[in-house]
Amino acid sequence: GENVEQHPSTLSVQEGDSAVIKCTYSDSASNYFPWYKQELGKRPQLIIDIRSNVGEKKDQRIAVTLNKTAKHFSLHITETQPEDSAVYFCAALSGGYQKVTFGIGTKLQVIP
Amino acid sequence: KAGVTQTPRYLIKTRGQQVTLSCSPISGHRSVSWYQQTPGQGLQFLFEYFSETQRNKGNFPGRFSGRQFSNSRSEMNVSTLELGDSALYLCARFKRVNEQYFGPGTRLTVT
Numbered sequence: 001g002e003n004v005e006q007h008p009s010t011l012s013v014q015e016g017d018s019a020v021i022k023c024t025y026s027d028s029a030s031n032y033f034p035w036y037k038q039e040l041g042k043r044p045q046l047i048i049d050i051r052s053n054v055g056e057k058k059d060q061r062i063a064v065t066l067n068k069t070a071k072h073f074s075l076h077i078t079e080t081q082p083e084d085s086a087v088y089f090c091a092a093l094s095g096g097y098q099k100v101t102f103g104i105g106t107k108l109q110v111i112p
Numbered sequence: 113k114a115g116v117t118q119t120p121r122y123l124i125k126t127r128g129q130q131v132t133l134s135c136s137p138i139s140g141h142r143s144v145s146w147y148q149q150t151p152g153q154g155l156q157f158l159f160e161y162f163s164e165t166q167r168n169k170g171n172f173p174g175r176f177s178g179r180q181f182s183n184s185r186s187e188m189n190v191s192t193l194e195l196g197d198s199a200l201y202l203c204a205r206f207k208r209v210n211e212q213y214f215g216p217g218t219r220l221t222v223t
Contacts, residue, residue: 001171034211043202043214044155089155099168100145100212102155 002027004092006103013080014111021106023090024072030092033073035064038105039086047088048075080110116215118203124221130191133218135203137184143167144186145212146178149200158201161186190220198222 003026013019025033031052036044050057050064050073057064061080066073077084090103117136125131137144145168146158157170161180180186190197198221204212 043216045214046211049211091155099157099160101157102147104154 002030002092002094002099002101004090004101004103006090006106008106009104010107010109012109012111015080015082017080019077019080019084019108019110021075021088021090021108022072023074023092023103024070025092025101026071027092027094028071030094032093033064033066034091034093034100035062035075036089036091036102037086038089044089077108080108082110082112084108085110116203116205116213118201118215118218120218121216122219122221124223125193126223127193127195129193130189131193131220133188133190133201133203133220135186135188135215137186137203137205141205142184143206144180144184145204146186146188147202147204148172149202149217150198155202158188193222195222 004023006023011019034049035047037047038044048059048062048064050066052068055066061078063076087105087107089105091100093100115138119134135144143162145160148156148158158172159166159178160168164180175191178188200217200219202217203215206212
């Protein structure tokens with residue numbers, strides 16, 4: 001089955017700096033890679049996603065890159081703000097069976 | 113409305129007991145997935161139901177089971193509870209192709 005590794009597990013950055021979270025996956029059939037943000041006490045919410053036919057996608061301060069050959073994808077947050085503090089999960093989904101495998105999560109702390 | 117309702121929101125059980133959790137996606141959404149979230153293991157996939165049939169299953173022991181009804185509501189059952197089953201149990205439906213929308217979760221504490 002699919003295995004998704006995510007690192008780092010914790011990340012502290014100064015407000016205004018950039019944050020990068022990296023994930024690798026094992027199943028070459030995976031074709032959809034979402035990123036979820038979970039604030040304390042709340043449900044995970046999708047913030048950005050990328051499909052296997054795209055190398056990069058950007059939405060304001062958030063961007064995701066995908067390297068299919070190396071089987072890794074990354075989340076980039078620029079100009080971080082305190083409200084970016086949360087746990088971020090990467091995930092991979094393969095085929096049409098909608099089985100989603102999540103990474104372990106990264107706790108991001110943005111220091112004002 | 114992109115809702116998923118989960119009940120109860122909080123639950124305390126004793127080791128050895130069993131528990132049933134409920135999830136109701138908005139009408140018409142036939143796919144429901146369940147996840148267990150713990151601090152050490154992150155989000156782990158339990159199973160997915162589509163039109164009352166279990167379509168995918170994660171690597172959990174047989175004590176974890178589920179079902180889905182014709183109205184898309186789903187239940188998850190855990191028998192012979194263990195301390196390690198304490199977790200947040202999340203239910204999700206697919207809001208659009210591949211994008212999951214999570215419910216608020218049920219916080220289960222086993223003492």
